[in-house]
Amino acid sequence: xxxxxxxxxxxxxxxxxxxxxxxxxxxxxxxxxxxxxxxxxxxxxxxxxxxxxxxxxxxxxxxxxxxxxxxxxxxxxxxxxxxxxxxxxxxxxxxxxxxxxxxxxxxxxxxxxxxxxxxxxxxxxxxxxxxxxxxxxxxxxxxxxxxxxxxxxxxxxxxxxxxxxxxxxxxxxxxxxxxxxxxxxxxxxxxxxxxxxxxxxxxxxxxxxxxxxxxxxxxxxxxxxxxxxxxxxxxxxxxxxxxxxxxxxxxxxxxxxxxxxxxxxxxxxxxxxxxxxxxxxxxxxxxxxxxxxxxxxxxxxxxxxxxxxxxxxxxxxxxxxxxxxxxxxxxxxxxxxxxxxxxxxxxxxxxxxxxxx
Ligand SMILES: Nc1nc2c(ncn2[C@@H]2O[C@H](COP(=O)(O)OP(=O)(O)O)[C@@H](O)[C@H]2O)c(=O)[nH]1
Ligand SMILES: [Mg+2]
Numbered sequence: 001x002x003x004x005x006x007x008x009x010x011x012x013x014x015x016x017x018x019x020x021x022x023x024x025x026x027x028x029x030x031x032x033x034x035x036x037x038x039x040x041x042x043x044x045x046x047x048x049x050x051x052x053x054x055x056x057x058x059x060x061x062x063x064x065x066x067x068x069x070x071x072x073x074x075x076x077x078x079x080x081x082x083x084x085x086x087x088x089x090x091x092x093x094x095x096x097x098x099x100x101x102x103x104x105x106x107x108x109x110x111x112x113x114x115x116x117x118x119x120x121x122x123x124x125x126x127x128x129x130x131x132x133x134x135x136x137x138x139x140x141x142x143x144x145x146x147x148x149x150x151x152x153x154x155x156x157x158x159x160x161x162x163x164x165x166x167x168x169x170x171x172x173x174x175x176x177x178x179x180x181x182x183x184x185x186x187x188x189x190x191x192x193x194x195x196x197x198x199x200x201x202x203x204x205x206x207x208x209x210x211x212x213x214x215x216x217x218x219x220x221x222x223x224x225x226x227x228x229x230x231x232x233x234x235x236x237x238x239x240x241x242x243x244x245x246x247x248x249x250x251x252x253x254x255x256x257x258x259x260x261x262x263x264x265x266x267x268x269x270x271x272x273x274x275x276x277x278x279x280x281x282x283x284x285x286x287x288x289x290x291x292x293x294x295x296x297x298x299x300x301x302x303x304x305x306x307x308x309x310x311x312x313x314x315x316x317x318x319x320x321x322x323x324x325x326x327x328x329x330x331x332x333x334x335x336x337x338x339x340x341x342x343x344x345x346x347x348x349x350x351x352x353x354x355x356x357x
Pocket of ligand 1: 160163164165167197304306307330331333337
């Protein structure tokens with residue numbers, strides 16, 4: 001990106017820019033890291049730039065794919081009639097919105113077309129924008145961490161590769177920047193690499209990580225971590241978990257055991273069970289949300305990789321089907337690439353007509 005377009009983008013998104021400044025001046029974390037060799041985050045500069053980018057450009061190809069097809073429709077001088085709505089319907093389904101979210105939207109647009117509220121392509125686009133936003137408003141419930149005397153426990157679940165460990169790293173940094181002391185628990189004991197990956201994130205941000213060797217009991221690692229977090233007066237404990245065991249049933253049993261065991265130390269823990277979903281996996285993400293929700297009673301979700309080739313429509317499908325709060329979205333691999341989910345901002349970034357750059 002050229003410096004001019006970068007400056008323009010920066011101007012266009014004051015919120016994003018403010019965030020970059022904030023994270024650039026964050027104080028030393030209140031809690032010292034376990035590990036001595038805490039490195040300064042590598043590529044800090046690129047991370048700052050990344051944070052200053054508006055959501056639009058972070059969404060990248062996802063945005064491109066979502067809007068190009070739709071905007072072609074709006075640019076055409078076709079009359080607003082049943083044919084056009086049918087075309088819109090298939091575009092929305094192709095964008096991964098899923099049948100039932102699409103149907104809801106089209107039914108409402110049809111009614112408004114009948115009432116002659118839609119007179120031209122612009123009006124149709126505005127109404128679609130409003131429909132999409134209202135669908136997401138129901139799940140726009142940011143994670144709130146109350147002040148409490150014991151650690152607020154966040155249990156992070158989801159299949160392998162969905163972005164759990166990366167998201168935990170990003171979240172730890174955000175919470176820390178917000179003044180919370182954070183501890184991580186390496187509960188994905190199935191893979192050695194998963195433990196190391198969490199430790200690397202911990203070292204990078206000077207967040208203590210409680211871990212045991214590969215193959216140890218996940219519930220006991222997380223139990224130990226909660227004991228340690230309590231003893232040290234930590235504000236937030238974030239626990240990583242496995243995304244795959246030998247069997248899927250085994251995984252759900254293990255996760256339920258983690259919940260039970262936490263409840264023995266603090267009956268209100270975990271306070272937040274979050275699923276991380278890879279936005280690029282379309283309808284699979286949706287079935288994962290449903291399956292884990294059934295087994296775990298989720299409190300919310302995070303959709304990652306919306307900067308990639310994901311079709312943004314999956315976010316609407318998940319919202320409509322599960323009704324679960326979307327706490328954050330992941331828009332890249334850098335530490336700053338985690339955004340609090342905001343319905344209107346997301347829809348704007350996906351289909352707003354004008355490019356800001
Ligand atoms: N582009 C992109 N990559 C991501 C995002 N979140 C995670 N990843 C990448 O996805 C891969 C799997 O992530 P990881 O955290 O190990 O997933 P886990 O198995 O669920 O713990 C890694 O290469 C991450 O860098 C995101 O929001 N955007
Ligand atoms: Mg992992």
